[in-house]
Amino acid sequence: MGSSAHEIQGHLKKYYMVFGALLVLTGVTVAVAEFHVSIGMAIVVALFVASIKGTLVACYFMHLMEEKSMLIWILALCALFFLMLLLVPMFTIGEQDAGLMERMRGLSPN
Amino acid sequence: MSATVIPYDVKPHPLTGMYNGKFGIWLFLASEIMLFGALFSTYVLLRVGAPEGTWPIAGSPTTRGDNILQVPLAALNTAFLITSSVTMVLAWANLKMGSFKKGQQFLLVTVLLAGAFLVVKYFEYNSKLHHYAVTFNEHFDRDGVESKSFKGLTQAGTEKTIHYLWGHVEETKKDADGAIQSYLFMPDHDTSHGGEGHEPKAVEIHPAEIARMTTFGPGGSSFLGCYFVITGLHGLHIVGGIVVMLWFLLTGSKMWKTQPDKYANRIECTGLYWHFVDLVWIFLFPVLYLL
Amino acid sequence: MSDHSHELPFWKKYIFSVDHKVIGIQYTVTALLFLAFGFGLMLVMRYQLAYPNQPLPGVFASVLSEPVVGEVTVNEATGETGKVLTGDGYNAFGAMHGTIMVFLAIVPLAVGGFGNFVLPLQCGAPDMAFPRLNMASYWTYLCGGILMLFGFFVKGGAANSGWTSYPPLSLIATTGQTIWLLGMVILITSSLLGSVNFIVTAVQLRVQGLSFFRLPFFVWAQLVTSFLLLLAFPPLEAAGLLQLMDRVAGTSFFDPGGLIISGVERNSAGGGSPLLWQHLFWFLAHPEVYVLILPGLGIIAEVIANNTRKPLWGYKSLVYSAIFLGFMSFIVWAHHMYLTGMGTTLSTFFQATTMIISVPSVIILTCLVISLWGARIRFNTPMLFALSFLPMFAIGGLTGLPLGLTASDIHLHDTYYVIGHFHYVVAPGTIFAMFAGVYYWYPKASGRMMNEWLGRIHWFGSFVFINAVFMPFFFLGMAGVLRRQFDQTETLHGAAVQGLTVMATWGAIGLALAQIPFVINFFWSMFAGQRVGANPWKATTLEWTAPSPPPHGNFDAVPVVARGPYEYSVPGESEDFSMQATA
Ligand code: HEM
Ligand SMILES: [Cu+2]
Numbered sequence: 001m002g003s004s005a006h007e008i009q010g011h012l013k014k015y016y017m018v019f020g021a022l023l024v025l026t027g028v029t030v031a032v033a034e035f036h037v038s039i040g041m042a043i044v045v046a047l048f049v050a051s052i053k054g055t056l057v058a059c060y061f062m063h064l065m066e067e068k069s070m071l072i073w074i075l076a077l078c079a080l081f082f083l084m085l086l087l088v089p090m091f092t093i094g095e096q097d098a099g100l101m102e103r104m105r106g107l108s109p110n
Numbered sequence: 111m112s113a114t115v116i117p118y119d120v121k122p123h124p125l126t127g128m129y130n131g132k133f134g135i136w137l138f139l140a141s142e143i144m145l146f147g148a149l150f151s152t153y154v155l156l157r158v159g160a161p162e163g164t165w166p167i168a169g170s171p172t173t174r175g176d177n178i179l180q181v182p183l184a185a186l187n188t189a190f191l192i193t194s195s196v197t198m199v200l201a202w203a204n205l206k207m208g209s210f211k212k213g214q215q216f217l218l219v220t221v222l223l224a225g226a227f228l229v230v231k232y233f234e235y236n237s238k239l240h241h242y243a244v245t246f247n248e249h250f251d252r253d254g255v256e257s258k259s260f261k262g263l264t265q266a267g268t269e270k271t272i273h274y275l276w277g278h279v280e281e282t283k284k285d286a287d288g289a290i291q292s293y294l295f296m297p298d299h300d301t302s303h304g305g306e307g308h309e310p311k312a313v314e315i316h317p318a319e320i321a322r323m324t325t326f327g328p329g330g331s332s333f334l335g336c337y338f339v340i341t342g343l344h345g346l347h348i349v350g351g352i353v354v355m356l357w358f359l360l361t362g363s364k365m366w367k368t369q370p371d372k373y374a375n376r377i378e379c380t381g382l383y384w385h386f387v388d389l390v391w392i393f394l395f396p397v398l399y400l401l
Numbered sequence: 402m403s404d405h406s407h408e409l410p411f412w413k414k415y416i417f418s419v420d421h422k423v424i425g426i427q428y429t430v431t432a433l434l435f436l437a438f439g440f441g442l443m444l445v446m447r448y449q450l451a452y453p454n455q456p457l458p459g460v461f462a463s464v465l466s467e468p469v470v471g472e473v474t475v476n477e478a479t480g481e482t483g484k485v486l487t488g489d490g491y492n493a494f495g496a497m498h499g500t501i502m503v504f505l506a507i508v509p510l511a512v513g514g515f516g517n518f519v520l521p522l523q524c525g526a527p528d529m530a531f532p533r534l535n536m537a538s539y540w541t542y543l544c545g546g547i548l549m550l551f552g553f554f555v556k557g558g559a560a561n562s563g564w565t566s567y568p569p570l571s572l573i574a575t576t577g578q579t580i581w582l583l584g585m586v587i588l589i590t591s592s593l594l595g596s597v598n599f600i601v602t603a604v605q606l607r608v609q610g611l612s613f614f615r616l617p618f619f620v621w622a623q624l625v626t627s628f629l630l631l632l633a634f635p636p637l638e639a640a641g642l643l644q645l646m647d648r649v650a651g652t653s654f655f656d657p658g659g660l661i662i663s664g665v666e667r668n669s670a671g672g673g674s675p676l677l678w679q680h681l682f683w684f685l686a687h688p689e690v691y692v693l694i695l696p697g698l699g700i701i702a703e704v705i706a707n708n709t710r711k712p713l714w715g716y717k718s719l720v721y722s723a724i725f726l727g728f729m730s731f732i733v734w735a736h737h738m739y740l741t742g743m744g745t746t747l748s749t750f751f752q753a754t755t756m757i758i759s760v761p762s763v764i765i766l767t768c769l770v771i772s773l774w775g776a777r778i779r780f781n782t783p784m785l786f787a788l789s790f791l792p793m794f795a796i797g798g799l800t801g802l803p804l805g806l807t808a809s810d811i812h813l814h815d816t817y818y819v820i821g822h823f824h825y826v827v828a829p830g831t832i833f834a835m836f837a838g839v840y841y842w843y844p845k846a847s848g849r850m851m852n853e854w855l856g857r858i859h860w861f862g863s864f865v866f867i868n869a870v871f872m873p874f875f876f877l878g879m880a881g882v883l884r885r886q887f888d889q890t891e892t893l894h895g896a897a898v899q900g901l902t903v904m905a906t907w908g909a910i911g912l913a914l915a916q917i918p919f920v921i922n923f924f925w926s927m928f929a930g931q932r933v934g935a936n937p938w939k940a941t942t943l944e945w946t947a948p949s950p951p952p953h954g955n956f957d958a959v960p961v962v963a964r965g966p967y968e969y970s971v972p973g974e975s976e977d978f979s980m981q982a983t984a
Contacts, residue, residue: 005207012203019196026188026395030181033400039173046396053392061199061385068127070604071136078140081632081731082147088735089155089680092743114527114954116606123605130530130601137597141635148636148681152643152654160672168670322668329651332672339646339654 018060025053120372135379139386146390149343153336153397163260166333167243167326169274175333175399178241178326180234184399187230188391194223195388198381205374210366213377214359220384221355224348231345238326238334244295245321246273255297255313280312292316293323337398344394347387354380419532420953424539425518426846429839431543432510436832437916439501442494444909449486451899451906453888456483468558469493491887492561493577497552499564500581503689504588505546507831511696512592512630513542515838516599516623518846522944522951523617525608525960525982530601538594545587552580563885565682568655568675572647573662582645589638596627596634603627608943610962614720615981617942617966618713621720622699625727626692633688633731640681647673654678676741683734691730693827694794695723697834698765701787704837705769707940708784709776710977712967715768722761722768729758739807740814748807755805762798766791782856786837789864790830797825800875815885818878821871829867836863836919844937848949849930855922862915869908873901939978942966946982 029049033042058064064072122129128136157165157173170177201216250257250273257273277297285291296312324330328338358377365373415423445461456462456475462484469490475483486494521529529535552559557575560566571578603624607616643654651669655678658671706713713719735743735751770791778784800822803809813819836859843851880898882889889895889902936945947956960982968979 008203008206012200015196015199015203019192022192022195023189026185026192029396029400030185033174033176033181033396039401042174043401046400047393050393050396054389057195057385057389057392061195061388062382066127068125070126071128071133074137074140075143077728078143078632082143082151084732085144085147085636085680085684086151086154088747089151089677090158092680092735092738092741092747093155093159093674093676114532116528116530116532117526118530118605126604128605130605133605134531134534134597134601137600137631138593141593141597141631144632145635145639148639148684149643152639152677152681155674155677156654156672159674164672322670324651324670327651328646329653329670331670332653335646335652335654335670338650339643339652343642 167331241326428513436506447906493559526606541591549584552577596630599627618702619699622695629688637685687734697831700838704787706967708779714772726761783837783841793829816878821874851926855918859918866911
């Protein structure tokens with residue numbers, strides 16, 4: 001459980017490193033956005049970077065890496081349901097409306 | 111307080127590896143994921159379904175949120191929250207290492223950073239609520255100020271030309287009965303007739319010419335609705351976090367003296383919540399501001 | 402564990418109590434009151450349906466006022482007037498009936514009431530994992546409920562867009578809708594507090610020896626239910642928030658724009674999606690139907706095992722089915738939306754998942770039925786309710802299949818057939834299970850038995866009349882009568898089957914009368930019921946080890962569990978039941 005005083009002393013360095021990484025990655029997100037790449041690219045990059053940041057926070061600050069599998073399963077379930085909730089409404093509307101794909105292409109800047 | 115002793119109140123349960131409070135807070139966070147998840151999918155759905163040219167607001171040249179939002183402020187806020195996450199985890203670590211004073215100091219820094227976040231947010235909200243978008247019934251041209259226009263699609267798929275101006279209301283003129291006669295409207299620099307380098311000038315607009323006039327508040331567009339609801343709910347979470355942390359700052363020493371482990375656990379749970387709030391923002395920032 | 406409860410002042414012991422048993426009883430009583438109230442609303446509506454536009458009988462006429470009822474002249478000659486239910490009143494009553502029954506009566510009764518009282522006891526725990534959170538959950542629920550009722554007194558009356566609150570209708574509805582949304586947000590918060598507590602309790606507070614597969618099925622049912630509440634409710638909370646914003650802050654999440662109301666275009670930016678609401682709503686509301694039924698199944702399992710004096714048949718299949726059911730319930734929701742213009746790919750997906758989810762339900766029912774095989778059944782009141790639950794739930798379940806397939810749903814959607822289907826699940830289904838539970842655990846809660854004969858009269862009357870109410874609904878629906886209809890005689894096909902509607906109304910009146918023995922029994926037994934010891938039913942699970950009623954802290958000594966939950970008639974044992982706790 002990595003929570004004796006001695007072990008925590010060892011964690012401190014890790015916390016600072018994660019902190020640094022998070023700041024750098026924030027910089028990366030903003031910088032990439034400044035290049036005004038195509039929208040598809042921007043979404044991929046931004047969400048990828050955000051996911052890395054989120055994973056860092058969850059794994060190190062929230063100690064998810066040290067937790068037992070039961071919690072991980074619960075969170076995985078939650079993630080699955082979230083995906084369903086995200087995708088199904090989009091598909092239903094997409095199916096209703098053949099113009100959707102058209103408009104998704106229309107999302108690219110100008 | 112009561113005679114009953116609840117098992118695994120402080121010690122971790124062998125199966126889950128968590129004491130009750132920690133398991134409880136994680137379950138709560140799972141439900142929070144679904145809460146923000148639903149809002150996030152609302153955002154995606156509305157964005158994908160938005161008629162062309164109406165995202166983030168009718169007339170923006172691209173679909174990116176930074177057409178109407180200020181990225182520097184949000185980046186600053188991101189930095190605040192990330193830092194506050196670190197100070198939060200340091201608060202817990204110090205308590206675990208037996209140093210109450212340092213722990214509380216880090217907790218205080220966390221509160222201050224959270225407060226700073228809210229202050230920045232206040233300025234952001236405020237500027238939106240005083241910025242107007244006016245859609246005209248037809249092309250508008252007075253005193254050298256001309257409306258901009260773009261061809262959009264309605265949801266039914268028909269083409270529609272939209273004439274609009276963005277800017278600030280300098281003055282609202284009313285008649286004796288309080289009915290609005292006209293607005294003195296100062297168009298934004300980039301949309302004014304004069305273009306770059308010219309001083310924009312105010313122009314009079316009459317209610318009869320206006321199809322719709324809104325602030326860049328929640329009612330301004332679907333995007334702004336999403337922006338205000340999601341960041342508003344996130345802001346409420348920040349406020350909640352501040353209240354809890356202040357509570358522990360004020361009352362912590364009492365519990366620390368009798369049950370230091372339990373107190374460290376409470377801070378750990380607060381921390382889990384706080385990191386989650388940070389995590390939500392980590393996603394909100396690019397999604398709302400940069401895409 | 403010493404009993405300190407005597408030192409607590411009255412208000413701490415019974416009002417702001419943190420004891421899960423007191424909270425459970427508070428939930429039960431409050432929910433039963435809401436149940437009666439929701440039923441009362443329906444009685445008024447039933448009267449209108451059977452005797453359209455005729456003055457309401459005295460009791461109702463005297464308590465109802467504008468805008469729910471309107472004055473009409475009954476007799477031209479004498480100038481005598483009466484009060485009839487208005488269309489607006491009907492809509493408000495219908496929406497509030499649904500809302501109150503689902504969110505304020507059944508869920509709080511099944512989860513808040515029975516779950517709170519029984520679950521910690523069956524886990525051998527001294528209390529819930531978070532007693533104060535538990536108290537907060539009850540009071541939040543009560544506040545939400547009172548706020549909901551307050552809707553009746555605002556201008557325009559209570560919410561009147563159905564319990565589903567579909568936009569855009571709900572966006573332009575009267576103030577009552579705003580109250581409804583606020584009430585829902587509060588109720589959902591209460592559910593969340595409760596479900597976190599339940600899960601932690603069931604996982605972490607099981608006593609030594611009580612492995613997961615030694616948990617009574619009731620605990621499993623509550624555990625799955627709690628997960629449903631935990632993960633399915635937040636999207637509705639989000640949706641409620643969004644609709645609230647649409648109504649009060651001028652946003653347009655569910656407003657596509659261009660809505661013309663009384664000749665004026667609604668001022669909004671447009672761009673919203675009414676279907677989005679339906680997705681978010683049914684993402685909750687399908688799991689919600691399992692929230693309504695699973696605790697009921699849990700109760701029925703306990704009662705059947707106890708009164709057949711045999712182990713439940715297929716305990717593990719029951720558990721696995723319940724878990725699978727819980728999981729699947731998250732991916733069937735769009736079967737409520739076949740008629741929204743959904744394409745064939747998705748509707749095929751949802752038809753398939755809907756057929757799949759019926760399998761575990763059937764397994765559960767089959768296990769319970771087979772458990773009866775070859776048993777020397779004790780026909781006491783809880784068992785009578787449990788036995789009648791089985792065919793009622795079967796009718797409710799089987800009539801759902803045609804609704805899950807688009808070909809038949811196109812015809813049945815939004816007719817009384819749907820109303821018949823889900824009422825068979827929740828009324829003679831869940832409510833019967835709740836009654837079984839009340840009779841079964843009453844001696845544990847009060848230390849006294851309920852009267853057996855009053856119980857049987859109650860059961861018999863309820864069983865006969867509840868079928869008289871709901872069976873006609875199937876035929877009405879297949880005859881094409883629409884739900885949420887104020888007066889079916891205005892259509893030819895409706896007028897032709899008006900007789901069935903009259904029958905259902907008289908069934909409902911009979912059902913109301915059949916509850917009188919229950920009410921008498923409930924209060925009378927508190928003072929005059931036969932006193933009993935810890936285990937009057939000769940049951941096996943842990944709650945029967947604790948004294949009746951259990952003191953604060955529950956058990957005299959922390960129990961240790963040595964065997965599974967339903968070890969009845971174990972060969973070689975001196976008694977026909979072997980309790981889970983080692984003595
Ligand atoms: C036991 C006595 C009950 C009777 C006589 C009864 C009767 C009815 C009737 C006739 C309707 C249709 C109203 C209409 O479409 O105009 C209805 C609707 C409904 N009932 Fe019940 N009901 C009872 C119990 C329950 C229970 C226990 C529940 C709990 C889940 C419930 C939930 C609903 C819901 C959700 C609706 C739909 C409301 C709407 O259309 O928005 N009812 N009920
Ligand atoms: Cu369903």
